[in-house]
Amino acid sequence: MAERETASSVPPKCGPYISSVTSRSMNLVIRGVVLFLIGVFLALVLNLLQIQRNVTLFPPDVIASIFSSAWWVPPCCGTASAVIGLLYPCIDRHLGEPHKFKREWSSVMRCVAVFVGINHASAKVDFDNNIQLSLTLAALSIGLWWTFDRSRSGFGLGVGIAFLATVVTQLLVYNGVYQYTSPDFLYVRSWLPCIFFAGGITMGNIGRQLAMYECKVTAENLIKNEESKNMFLYRKKKTPRF
Numbered sequence: 750m751a752e753r754e755t756a757s758s759v760p761p762k763c764g765p766y767i768s769s770v771t772s773r774s775m776n777l778v779i780r781g782v783v784l785f786l787i788g789v790f791l792a793l794v795l796n797l798l799q800i801q802r803n804v805t806l807f808p809p810d811v812i813a814s815i816f817s818s819a820w821w822v823p824p825c826c827g828t829a830s831a832v833i834g835l836l837y838p839c840i841d842r843h844l845g846e847p848h849k850f851k852r853e854w855s856s857v858m859r860c861v862a863v864f865v866g867i868n869h870a871s872a873k874v875d876f877d878n879n880i881q882l883s884l885t886l887a888a889l890s891i892g893l894w895w896t897f898d899r900s901r902s903g904f905g906l907g908v909g910i911a912f913l914a915t916v917v918t919q920l921l922v923y924n925g926v927y928q929y930t931s932p933d934f935l936y937v938r939s940w941l942p943c944i945f946f947a948g949g950i951t952m953g954n955i956g957r958q959l960a961m962y963e964c965k966v967t968a969e970n971l972i973k974n975e976e977s978k979n980m981f982l983y984r985k986k987k988t989p990r991f
Contacts, residue, residue, distance in 0.1 A: 780959045781831045787955060788830025789823040791948075795865065796822055798872045833910060833949055834956025840902050841957070857958050860897040864951040867893065871940055879933045879940065886943040894950050903953055910949035911942040 867889050876882040894904055915937065922928055922936040933939050 777835065780956065781835060783959060784831040784834035784952065784956060785827040787834075788827035788952065791830070791861075791865075792823045792826030795868045798869055829914070830952045833906075833952040834959070837903065837906060837953035837956045838960035840906065841900075844902055852958065852961055854958060856897060857954050860893065860951050860954050863889075863893050863896070864947050867947050868944055871938075871944060879931070879938060883938075883940040883943065886940045890943045890947040890950075893947050897954055898950055903950060906953065907946045907949040911946040914945040915942045 867886060870889070871882070871886055874882070874885075876885070894907060898904070918941060919936050922932075929937050931938070934941070
């Protein structure tokens with residue numbers, strides 16, 4: 750009877766890949782690789798949209814991929830995505846505020862779709878001036894945060910990421926690595942920080958969702974260890990002594 754209760758109290762295994770790995774450092778590496786690949790894929794797709802609309806222009810000698818993107822753009826975006834995706838759950842644990850708002854993959858996929866839509870709008874939608882476009886994208890980006898995040902840490906990190914990424918982009922354009930057509934915010938477009946903000950929120954959501962599986966597996970292992978210990982003590986107590 751006790752064995753049945755013990756077996757029924759252990760939760761079922763969950764998570765796609767992370768449940769088979771119990772090492773915390775290995776979990777971190779796997780999450781980093783997954784986030785890197787997601788960042789590379791999004792960089793190729795989204796940068797293709799910008800180039801097709803002549804929003805960004807690269808010199809002919811650095812065009813070196815099937816997606817007509819400079820070779821260094823996908824690795825840089827992948828690395829940034831991995832750092833952001835790992836940073837969000839780390840900050841949540843440090844602040845003691847675990848993010849529990851809309852923690853399911855369907856919500857994460859909708860967040861990715863909205864982010865792609867915001868980036869697509871920056872390249873496809875025509876406004877009378879860049880100020881109207883920038884205000885529209887800013888409202889959409891904040892709406893993305895409110896819909897899929899709503900955490901103070903998420904908003905703060907998003908703003909910090911947008912600021913830092915915009916400064917780096919300004920330096921790249923200033924040094925002639927590539928350029929924007931019709932820049933209205935020093936060397937770049939004024940709506941660029943909105944894209945970076947939305948991208949930070951999106952990768953943060955993906956990183957949090959991946960980290961959630963690690964937390965579940967850790968809890969499962971703790972329960973299993975406790976149950977095994979209790980079962981050992983129970984059997985030891987029932988064993989007759991001669």
